[in-house]
Amino acid sequence: MPRSPQRKKKMDKSAHRLSVSLTPEQHAELLEIANKNKVSVAWVVREAIERLLRDEQPLFHVRQPR
Known part of the structure; x- marks a missing residue:
C-alpha cells in the first residue's frame, strides 16, 4: 500500500472533492x-474506493457486467 515514487495516476484538475x-x-x-x-x-480512502470499483463482485453494480 505505500506510495511509490511515481504516482500511479496524477490527480486530475477535474477531480471531485467529497465530504x-x-x-x-x-x-x-x-x-x-x-x-x-x-x-x-x-490516499487510503481513494485506494479503498478504487478496490471497491475494481472488485469482480462490487457491493453495488453500476457498470455493465464484464
Missing part, C-alpha cells in the same frame, strides 16, 4: 492504516 462523516472508530482505524503505511488518510 463524508465517519464514526470516531472508523477515523481512528483509517489513521492507523495511513500511519502504518506512511500515506495520507485521503
